[in-house]
Amino acid sequence: MIINIRHAGIVVFDLEASLKFYTEKLGFQVSxxxxxxxxxxxxxxGFKGLEVTTVKMILGNGQMIELLDFSTHRKEKIxxxxxNVGLTHLAFTVDNxxxxxxxxxxxxxxxxxxxxxxxDGFVKVAFCKAPEGTYIELVELLKE
Amino acid sequence: MKMVKGYRHTGIICKDLEKSLEFYKDFxxxxxIQDFWDDSEYMNKITGIENSNTRMIKLEADDGTVVELLDxxxxxxxxxxxxxxxxxxCHIAFQVYDIEKAYKRLMQKGVKFLSWPVLSSEGFAKxxxxxDPNNTRIELVExx
Numbered sequence: 001m002i003i004n005i006r007h008a009g010i011v012v013f014d015l016e017a018s019l020k021f022y023t024e025k026l027g028f029q030v031s032x033x034x035x036x037x038x039x040x041x042x043x044x045x046g047f048k049g050l051e052v053t054t055v056k057m058i059l060g061n062g063q064m065i066e067l068l069d070f071s072t073h074r075k076e077k078i079x080x081x082x083x084n085v086g087l088t089h090l091a092f093t094v095d096n097x098x099x100x101x102x103x104x105x106x107x108x109x110x111x112x113x114x115x116x117x118x119x120d121g122f123v124k125v126a127f128c129k130a131p132e133g134t135y136i137e138l139v140e141l142l143k144e
Numbered sequence: 145m146k147m148v149k150g151y152r153h154t155g156i157i158c159k160d161l162e163k164s165l166e167f168y169k170d171f172x173x174x175x176x177i178q179d180f181w182d183d184s185e186y187m188n189k190i191t192g193i194e195n196s197n198t199r200m201i202k203l204e205a206d207d208g209t210v211v212e213l214l215d216x217x218x219x220x221x222x223x224x225x226x227x228x229x230x231x232x233x234c235h236i237a238f239q240v241y242d243i244e245k246a247y248k249r250l251m252q253k254g255v256k257f258l259s260w261p262v263l264s265s266e267g268f269a270k271x272x273x274x275x276d277p278n279n280t281r282i283e284l285v286e287x288x
Contacts, residue, residue: 001173001246005209006237006285008154013231027147040265044273044283045228046258052229063151063209066237070229077231078224082191083216085159085223087233087280091152091212100147112192119184127190134233139152 007056007064008090010134013077015053015069017131025104026092026136028057028065047073065090077132082112089127091137097124100138104128117142153202153210154236156280159223161199161215163277168211171253172238174203177210193219205238223279235273235281243270243286250274261286 012018022028037051053069082088094100097115105111115126115138124140158164168174183197191198193216201213228234240246243261251257258273261284270286 001240001242001249002205003239003241004205004207005151005154005211006239006283008151008233009235009237009281009283011229011231011234025147036265038265040262040271043259043262044271046273047228059148059151061150065151068229068234073227073229075227075230078226080224080232081221083157083193083196083214083219084221085157086226086278087154087236088157089155090233091155092148093150093152094148113189116186116189119186125190127192132231135155137152137155 007066008087009066009068010090010130011068011070013069013074013132015055015067018067019055021131022057022065022067025107025109028059030055031058031064032056080133082127082135089135089137091139094138094140097126097138097140101126115140151209153212154233155212155214156236156276156278157214157216157221159220159278161201161213164213165201167255167276168203168213171250171255174205174211176201177204178202211236226279228281235283237283237285240284240286243272243284246284247272263288 033055035053042050051072055067058064101115110129112127115124117124122143127135127137130136179201181199188194197218199215202210204210247261256275261270261272263270272284274282276282
């Protein structure tokens with residue numbers, strides 16, 4: 001039934017802050033920015049009179065995330081811990097998690113812990129928080 | 145600076161892991177590639193949750209993209225009603241081979257949809273949203 005994961009969608013309150021994080025900190029490139037309204041978006045999301053700015057962002061390999069900024073319907077973030085039921089984190093593979101950790105810490109980005117090696121020795125992992133609290137898992141593969 | 149090599153997976157915390165497994169494996173047809181328990185110090189450190197025991201199931205689509213289902217057995221939480229415009233990670237989009245077939249099959253299984261498949265404004269895709277058993281919105285996309 002399914003070919004692939006096309007993207008994960010992240011609703012943002014401050015679009016500029018998130019754009020800065022995903023482009024400057026994580027290295028995504030903006031591939032498409034749209035102001036969406038009308039029958040299609042109202043139908044698929046089950047609303048009337050919705051206006052939303054969507055920004056599709058891609059990595060070098062074409063993998064995608066989508067930022068959504070709803071101008072007509074805005075709601076603050078629900079405080080979610082990492083074990084809250086539902087969609088809680090996005091994981092990205094990185095070359096060197098320690099380098100990123102040090103650079104992000106000096107930029108004031110919040111982490112749950114410093115990078116830790118998994119018991120099987122395959123990966124080194126740290127979770128940080130994107131603007132507005134989405135958990136981002138940074139994973140460095142130590143063995144293929 | 146190029147930070148991120150790839151989008152590794154999306155993590156979904158499950159209220160009822162068996163129900164979620166049925167949804168992602170049996171209904172959507174993703175393949176289980178890993179199913180394990182983790183109560184290690186490593187897991188406690190990276191998630192910041194002490195004395196946890198977590199079951200994790202990784203499932204992949206045809207192109208190798210991965211969804212991770214997690215059950216924090218020792219630290220359960222309740223379902224949160226999350227509007228689509230709530231700030232934070234909110235939906236996962238899957239590209240499907242045939243959206244009409246997918247829609248019919250999932251409807252027969254009792255999956256709740258926001259709409260039937262709708263042609264996008266620019267005519268490039270057909271799209272509909274449904275809910276997984278954890279109130280996470282799942283977008284199905286067929287590229288035309």
